[in-house]
Amino acid sequence: MSHIPPPLPDVSLPDPAAEDELLFLRQRLHTLELAMGILEEGFWDWDLASGRVWRSPGFYRMLGYAAEAVPDTPEGFLRLIHPEDRERVARLFSEFLQRGQGTCVAEFRCKLADGRYLWVEDEAFWVTQGERVSPLRVIGSLKDVHKRKLAELALRHKSFQLENLNLQLENLVRRRTRELERANALLRTQLAEITRLSTHDSLTELYNRRKFEAVLADELEKSGQGLKPLCLLIFDIDYFKRINDQYGHPVGDQVLVGLARWVTARMRQTDTFARWGGEEFILLLPRTRREEAWGLAERLREGLAAEAFTQAVRLTVSMGVAQLRPGETGESLISRADQYLYQAKLSRNCSVSHP
Numbered sequence: 166m167s168h169i170p171p172p173l174p175d176v177s178l179p180d181p182a183a184e185d186e187l188l189f190l191r192q193r194l195h196t197l198e199l200a201m202g203i204l205e206e207g208f209w210d211w212d213l214a215s216g217r218v219w220r221s222p223g224f225y226r227m228l229g230y231a232a233e234a235v236p237d238t239p240e241g242f243l244r245l246i247h248p249e250d251r252e253r254v255a256r257l258f259s260e261f262l263q264r265g266q267g268t269c270v271a272e273f274r275c276k277l278a279d280g281r282y283l284w285v286e287d288e289a290f291w292v293t294q295g296e297r298v299s300p301l302r303v304i305g306s307l308k309d310v311h312k313r314k315l316a317e318l319a320l321r322h323k324s325f326q327l328e329n330l331n332l333q334l335e336n337l338v339r340r341r342t343r344e345l346e347r348a349n350a351l352l353r354t355q356l357a358e359i360t361r362l363s364t365h366d367s368l369t370e371l372y373n374r375r376k377f378e379a380v381l382a383d384e385l386e387k388s389g390q391g392l393k394p395l396c397l398l399i400f401d402i403d404y405f406k407r408i409n410d411q412y413g414h415p416v417g418d419q420v421l422v423g424l425a426r427w428v429t430a431r432m433r434q435t436d437t438f439a440r441w442g443g444e445e446f447i448l449l450l451p452r453t454r455r456e457e458a459w460g461l462a463e464r465l466r467e468g469l470a471a472e473a474f475t476q477a478v479r480l481t482v483s484m485g486v487a488q489l490r491p492g493e494t495g496e497s498l499i500s501r502a503d504q505y506l507y508q509a510k511l512s513r514n515c516s517v518s519h520p
């Protein structure tokens with residue numbers, strides 16, 4: 166190994182004890198020099214008085230330079246530090262020098278002889294000698310931390326990527342949740358609308374025939390199949406076709422809506438009002454005798470005839486009124502009221518009822 170120095174030449178001293186001590190010291194120094202030659206780590210020793218830096222063989226081996234290729238000054242080494250790290254390291258080192266004691270550790274990239282860069286860790290110490298208070302030298306070690314540093318950087322990069330992915334994922338989840346909430350709200354609205362349409366007439370917003378029949382079945386039960394009075398009133402607008410023909414279908418629609426609102430406003434809470442079809446409407450009057458139902462039919466008929474609907478449209482209605490007979494079915498009750506309506510239609514603008 167060319168870097169291992171030969172032992173120092175023997176120098177004879179007159180005092181045998183001093184000679185023994187010198188021999189012992191020479192051997193230790195030689196051991197130290199051998200160790201320096203073997204160690205992988207690099208060592209350096211800066212003598213502040215001369216300004217020169219000594220570096221160990223391991224130092225040059227690590228960086229691949231011949232000893233004479235790196236000037237033996239701190240600046241000579243500073244030039245090998247990666248430009249992106251140089252200022253930081255120089256600042257750290259200068260602060261350390263100003264402190265005049267302690268240690269300083271820095272990690273940076275160092276340029277190798279083949280042009281590549283190696284991550285190293287440089288640790289510097291102040292050295293005082295003997296009784297002297299002011300330090301004379303600064304020494305340090307240089308370690309190859311390239312693999313560890315690359316793994317650390319790769320890990321940092323991965324964790325950065327992960328954080329980014331996490332953020333993207335969170336954003337995606339937030340966006341999807343918002344979309345789902347919107348879709349759910351839309352579905353709820355649509356479902357409510359479908360439910361409403363299954364029970365309501367879309368033009369007048371009254372109950373439709375289906376819902377009315379369900380209510381009728383309930384009320385039949387409640388009436389004890391006719392033991393308690395229950396009346397049904399069917400009415401139909403007279404000559405409604407003429408209104409459509411004269412004012413147009415949209416006005417006809419508005420008239421139907423106006424009539425529905427007008428009657429609804431005059432109903433009792435227990436009554437059920439529905440559009441039976443076309444310009445035909447139906448009213449269910451629980452706990453109501455035929456005479457009362459008849460009175461109501463007449464009041465509605467007269468009131469409607471006196472009312473001016475949209476575009477001052479005037480109309481009359483014909484009514485059929487029937488009270489549930491004991492044991493009678495809902496179908497039969499409707500059919501009877503319809504027959505009375507048919508009879509009313511013979512003269513129009515009147516109500517017909519039979520016991």
Ligand SMILES: Nc1nc2c(ncn2[C@@H]2O[C@H](COP(=O)(O)OP(=O)(O)OP(=O)(O)O)[C@@H](O)[C@H]2O)c(=O)[nH]1
Pocket residue numbers: 368401402403404405406407409413414415416417418421442443444510
């Ligand atoms: N605008 C509008 N017209 C409707 C609607 N449903 C049914 N009609 C109309 O109602 C009219 C019913 O005509 P008809 O059955 O001849 O009865 P009418 O003209 O009222 O005569 P009578 O009932 O015999 O007095 C038709 O012209 C239908 O087009 C609706 O939702 N909107």
